[in-house]
Amino acid sequence: MTEDYMKLKKTVNLMSQRGLNGLIIYSNGAANILRPNHLHYFSGCRPLGSRNAAIVSKSGDVLLLVTPKWDSARTSSKSWIKEVRGTSAFVSDLIKGMHEFHLTGPVGLAGSDEMTTEVYDGIKQVVNIVRADDIIPEMAKEKTEKEIEPARKAGRIADVGYRAFIEHARPGITEYELLAEMELAMRSAGADDNFNLLSSGNHNLAMHSPTDRRLAEGDIVIGEISPVVDGQVLQICRTIVLGKASPLLVEKYEMLVKALQESLKTVRPGRPASSMAIAMNKVIGEAGYAKYCAPPYMRARGHGMGVGSIAPGGVIDDETNAPFEKGQVVVVHPNQYLPETGYLACGETVLITDDGIERLVESVTRLHAKEV
């Protein structure tokens, strides 16, 4: 029994449990690091255009509609779904497909956050729409080896990105040139997209898209290095100093590394995700920075990453009740603004296993002082 068939079978079962006569899985083509990409997960193909949907009947028939029309060939070659149609009249073709599948009564909608009014108004004339945004994340919670492989590959690419970060960070290069060099290395190594942010200076406030600031000796350069492989994002957070690191910077970064290590000890199946944030905040708080353990001095202590599920959540903080579970890909990052050093980047992504974690990158999270 193929994985794709299992995916469809699970979907139909979940629809049946909820009394749904059908399911529409919608996508506006946007990929997001902090949100499940429902249609990409279900179809196995990243949508290209701004309107796409799979229609699933309760008997397991599936139709995939994509825009632009010319993208149907690519989608057909990548997706397990046999019936793929390109369309330039999305709403009417979607309704036509719903009629072909005889959809009436309650029909689930997954990816509802991406649907615009025109599409919604069109389909609600035909069926009774029921939000079903949890169906795909529910299915995607359990990852197969095939689904985990992109995370491992992304881990290898992140290491390539970090090596390029170290190699090219030098006085005189602009932030945008540095990021271009890193992404050349990462794309050439197989990344099909990148979510990379950085910042440079002697007192950074947060990571951002690159500016034309030129790096200078003494700069602290921080980066979130996040390659994407088949929709799976993996993230490492690294800090480089151009020149000799001050004892103060070394001390503060070591404190963050300790926070990372202590928090990683709590990442175990069955434990609440909050335990990770609590352990991290404890180390940082005991170092005298309790008041900095909140926005705007940090955003989140970590988050899940995946194509169909980002469990245990897009924000892990000390109130996140969801448990860690086997197969989750989680970034743990005590990225933190400190008044003495500015914002520092420190973190890595792990895969949760039966009894603990598997590191997905080889590079070690430490402050890297680059001789200039």
Place this chain on the structure above:
Amino acid sequence: METLQPILKRGRDVWDQINMPKDEFLRRVEKIREEMAKKNMDVLLLYGTGVYDCGNVCYVSNYATKLTAGILVVIPRKGELTLFFEGSSRELKIGQRLTWVDDIRSSLAGVFSSTGSLAGDCIKYLRESHLIPSKIGFVGLRRLMPYREFQLFIEGTKGCKIVDADSIINKMRMKKSQRECNQIRRASRIVSNTLNTVPGMVLANRDDRTMEAKIDWAARLQGAEDVRILLARPTHADWALNPAGETPILPGDRVMVYLTSSFERYYAEAVRTFVVGDSGFSEVKDEKINGLYQQIVAAIKPGKSVSQFYKETMDAMRRKEAKHIPDYGLGNGIGLSLQELPFFEEKDTSRFSKGICFVLRLALQDQERGAMMIGNTICLSESGAEILTT
């Protein structure tokens, strides 16, 4: 043309106020307010969404989110503009360096929170500012906003008169100022320079992925903000433009490259075809399609209707016995969005005028050579159409 949307716009993110000064935005807002006054509108709401389309918001504020997040600008008839963006509070300082709008607020909503709401935050603001009830113009909300957020707006503005006001901005955006034309010219320069690097390109691995990586890199080193690339093998019967995969590049292959790139918010695009030789790539220059393309460009004049131009172009192709491939569109306006008005279709009612910047794509099917496509970014001045991506 629609392309795969990146997870993040990752290139140079700068507001160069020499290229695009605050005064330019103030003039736009002033003009919008004149239109609002004519329509007796009290407040105008402009919505845009990150990677998909934030042109309207950017037009008045210069702000563009890098993520797939929503942005909303409130323009009252008098007083300060307010900009809401979906994101965390730590992004405020970053946002402030990219816009002249002083009142910029983060809204912990969208992908950043399952409980927050951009619409909710904006409605609260409108109430506090005594702008409910009033006559409110919507720009981009119905077309781009997620339906639940839109419903919140409709419910939250009960008692207000809501009018669709897209036409106000569309009309203004279609005709570019000299500064806008210059920005598109800069973006075009990045596109052409980048495509000109292809013949000399040395690839570690001869496959589409590596070629895409090199093209992206070449554009980004020139200051590109957003880069999107599609590749095709136009000699294959089932060819289509695709995001790069692992397809090997073999000697004799023809590789069609679609490249679009933005510079300080403004986009340009071009399409070229290269043939793979023993020592690298060389550009395919076909006299038939080039000649026809030049003839079509020369026919574009201020005052001509888009529908007339469309008909003339189709006639010109028939006369040359050229088989048109309509899938990718003949062209459209370009600027702050990849696809803007006018759209080169038979039913388009607009007219060419000075300051319109657009993309013209000519795709033909040839029995011997397979598919061929040329695409360029073009600016129309009083003296005629100028190809910017040469």
